[in-house]
Every structure is written in structure tokens, then in C-alpha cells.
Amino acid sequence: MEPKAHHIVIGFFTLTAVVAALLFALWLGKSSADTEWAWYRIGFDHPVGGLAEGNPVLYSGINIGTVEELTLAPENPAHVRVLVRVDKKIPIRENTKAGLVMANITGSMSVQFTGGTPDSPVLEGNRGNPPLIQAQPSTLSNLLSNSETLLTKADQLLENANNLLSEQNLDNIAAILDNTRQASNALLDSRDELAAMLKQFRAAGARTEDAAGRVSGAADHARNVLSDLEPVIASLDRSVNALEPTLERIDNLTANNQQALDAGLQGVGELGPSLRELRNTLRNLNSFTRRLEQDTVGTLLGEDTMKEYRE
Structure with a gap:
């Protein structure tokens, strides 16, 4: 009796599990049939290894649909077109971005939507003419491609x-x-020689420092001398400034009396012959005076002497 009882219990649980699975499948199918879907085509310009039909479609990590079809772009076989369906209640907007993410450690990939601001228009995805969304290359896809x-x-x-x-x-x-x-x-x-060389360098540095101090002292002395000369230079500057009006007046006086100066210079030139005559007269007078001192009577009364004088 006990074996029959165990078989009955096992059969009952098995039948219950099968019925529950069938009910779950019916509920899932009914739920899927009741969901309204929006269709979109996503363009990839790089390989999509790991992506297959039936893989999930995510929006910020939440499952919102599935991958329905993968095809090559007719104008460029290097590009891939992926048809996805998502819950119509989820708004896919014009600035929504699409890309690939790794689903698990086996390398399976999923399509993921991100972004999309409320002020951007909603893309109406119908089955007959699904809008194209260009995918953004992800870091993982770039790593795989490179x-x-x-x-x-x-x-x-x-x-x-x-x-x-x-x-x-x-x-x-x-x-x-x-x-x-x-x-x-x-x-x-050679460490002893190096030590001696360093000592010489230190001595040279000390001498250089002493010379620099002397140069600094000489510079200070020159600075003091220049500071003492500053009053003299200032006095000369004032003297020159005081002479400027006088020189300017002399310049104006010369300019205003130019004709008179020219006439005076011409008169001085005419005095030349008169001065020569006067010089000759003075020379003769000196000669007469000497003769008169030597021979007063003869000079005054002598005719010959007078003739000689006249000569």
C-alpha cells in the first residue's frame, strides 16, 4: 500500500506543476497579446556580436520589449538594422539614444534606450514603417571592435x-x-682630490662674495656722489633757464637792428685807409721828434735838414 500511496502523491504534484506551468504560459500569452507595441528600427554602423532575436530591449535598465529581427543594411552590408518592439506606453522620443549593453557574462547583448527629454517629440513606431534610430557606439562595442x-x-x-x-x-x-x-x-x-677641489671652490666663493661686497660699496659711494651733484645740476639747470630769456632778447635785438649793424660794419671797413694814413702820420711825427731832440736848432733852422725831413 505504501508504494502506491507514494506514486499517487508524486503523480499529484507532477500534474499540479504541469497545470501551473500551462496556466502561467496562458497568462503570459494573454498578457503579451493585450500589450500594445511600438516598432522601431535601430541602425548600427559596427558589428553587433552577441545580439540575437528574442533578446531583451531595455530602457535605462528596465525591460520594455524584445529584438524581433536583425538584417544587413541594403545600401551598406557593413551596417546592421535591428527591428525591435517596445511597450507603446514607453515614450521613445527624437532625442532618445540607443546602444548595446552586455546582458550577462556569456557575451549576450541587449539593446538599451537612454535619454530623451519631455520637450522632445515622441516617435510614432508603427509596424509597417518603423522610424530609424541611429545607435550610438558604446565603450564596450568600441573595445570589441578595436x-x-x-x-x-x-x-x-x-x-x-x-x-x-x-x-x-x-x-x-x-x-x-x-x-x-x-x-x-x-x-x-679620487675623493681626497675632490674634497680639496671643493675646498678651493668654497674659498673662491668667499673671495667672490667679498668682491661683490666691495662692488656694492663702490656703487653706494657713487650713488652718494650723484646725490650730492643733484643740487649743482639743478642750479645749472636754473641758470640755463634764466639765460634763455636774455639770449632770446639778444636774438630779437640782433634781428631788429640787422641793417644798422650792417651799416656799422661797412663804416668800419671804410675806416681802414684813414687808419693807415694816421699810422703814417704818427710814424713821421715820431721821426721828427727824435730829430728835434738830437738837433733842435738845426732841425728848426736848417733848410737841408728840413729837406731831408721832407724826404
Whole structure:
């Protein structure tokens, strides 16, 4: 009796589970049939690996529909057109953005809508002529599309690293290290000479500092001398300023009496012959005076003497 009772219980639970699954499927189908859908076509200009029919369509992470069809663009096979249906209650606007997101760790992808402001017009998505929404490239899609380039660059990097660590370069590095060690040993051996050289440098620095102090003192003295000369220069400046009116008056006087000055200079030129005659007369008078002192009577009464004088 017990085996029959266990079979009856197992059969009852199995039948109950099947009926519940059928009821859930009927409810789900009825719910799907009662939902009004809007249709949109999304354009991708890059591969959409991992996206398949039936994958979910999300809006800010919330499931609002499914992917219905994937086709290649007739004008450019490198582009993909994805037909999706979403709940008509969800407003898809003109500035709403679409892209791909990873659904799970297996690589399955989902279409996701983001953005869309209330002031933007709503896109009416009908089945016969669904509006086209250009997808925005996501970081993940860019990474996947550029993975080949990244791998190529990584391979080149490894190859360059291998070339850098070649046997010849390793020998060169060893030689450089050996030379560095020898240079270090030479510096250690010459540390006394280096210390003496540093001491000389310090002494030269002290002398330079002393010379700089002297130069600074000379500069201060020159500054003081210049400060003492400032009153003299100011006095000369005042004197020159005082002479300017006098010079200006002399200039005006000369300009206003130019004709008189010219006439005076001409008169001085005419005085030349008269001065020569006067000079000759004075010379004769001096000669007569000397004769008169030597021979007064003869000079006054002598005819010959007078003739000689006249000569």
C-alpha cells in the first residue's frame, strides 16, 4: 500500500506543476497579446556580436520589449538594422539614444534606450514603417571592435621587448654597468682630490662674495656722489633757464637792428685807409721828434735838414 500511496502523491504534484506551468504560459500569452507595441528600427554602423532575436530591449535598465529581427543594411552590408518592439506606453522620443549593453557574462547583448527629454517629440513606431534610430557606439562595442588592433599592438610591444632584451643588448648593458662600476671606483679613489677641489671652490666663493661686497660699496659711494651733484645740476639747470630769456632778447635785438649793424660794419671797413694814413702820420711825427731832440736848432733852422725831413 505504501508504494502506491507514494506514486499517487508524486503523480499529484507532477500534474499540479504541469497545470501551473500551462496556466502561467496562458497568462503570459494573454498578457503579451493585450500589450500594445511600438516598432522601431535601430541602425548600427559596427558589428553587433552577441545580439540575437528574442533578446531583451531595455530602457535605462528596465525591460520594455524584445529584438524581433536583425538584417544587413541594403545600401551598406557593413551596417546592421535591428527591428525591435517596445511597450507603446514607453515614450521613445527624437532625442532618445540607443546602444548595446552586455546582458550577462556569456557575451549576450541587449539593446538599451537612454535619454530623451519631455520637450522632445515622441516617435510614432508603427509596424509597417518603423522610424530609424541611429545607435550610438558604446565603450564596450568600441573595445570589441578595436580588440584586434589592441592585440596587434600588444604583439608588436612584446616583439620590441624581445628585441630590446636580445643577447647583444644584454652584453651592452653589462658593459655599461661595468663602466659605471669602474667610474664609481675611480671617484672613490679620487675623493681626497675632490674634497680639496671643493675646498678651493668654497674659498673662491668667499673671495667672490667679498668682491661683490666691495662692488656694492663702490656703487653706494657713487650713488652718494650723484646725490650730492643733484643740487649743482639743478642750479645749472636754473641758470640755463634764466639765460634763455636774455639770449632770446639778444636774438630779437640782433634781428631788429640787422641793417644798422650792417651799416656799422661797412663804416668800419671804410675806416681802414684813414687808419693807415694816421699810422703814417704818427710814424713821421715820431721821426721828427727824435730829430728835434738830437738837433733842435738845426732841425728848426736848417733848410737841408728840413729837406731831408721832407724826404
